[in-house]
Amino acid sequence: MNQDKLEFIVTPSTLETSRYCLINCSATNSLPDWEGIDLHSPTASKLSCVLDENEPWDSYDQVVEKLIGEQDYLSQLGGYPKWVQGEETPTDGDGNPMKLLFQIDSEDNAGLMWGDVGLIYVFYDESSEKIEFTLQCH
Incomplete structure (x- = not known):
């Protein structure tokens, strides 16, 4: 870990809380967007x-x-x-696409708004334990 790049963020004196909203979980399939298809499957x-x-x-x-x-x-x-705005999958040190750990959509019922109705994306590289965070808005 590069100590020069560490930044400590001071915890705010007050934190906003999100409203309660029911979360339903279900299994679903996903495939890459067209813009990212070359990154994942040049044959497709x-x-x-x-x-x-x-x-x-x-x-x-x-x-x-x-x-x-x-x-x-x-x-x-x-x-x-x-x-939301086009392919931005981060790559690991070898240039391979990092795995999506999770993405969180804006949710009006919970009072979560990422920019202008955006999504946050969190990626993870197992070999380096590197985490990347990206935000895209409409």
Whole structure:
């Protein structure tokens, strides 16, 4: 760990609390967004280009919807991130995509608002124990 990069944040004297809201958990499947497909599966990208040379993202999105249904913004543990503004998966020291640990969507009922109706994304690299945090807003 590089001691020069450590920053300690002073705990505020008062902390806001979120309102209670019911959380329902269910298993779901996820696949990468079109913009990140090359990062995770260059073969899927090439096949989509063969299926529709002019709009390959459309053929990819159609296949994804048939396989797992429409992907929507949500809070989730693991899987692939659903990006608000485009692919930003961080990479490890070897250039490989880091794993999504979780993403948390803005939730009006809980009083959680990340920027302008955004999502926070937290990634983890097991080998270096590095954690990356990203925020994207609409």
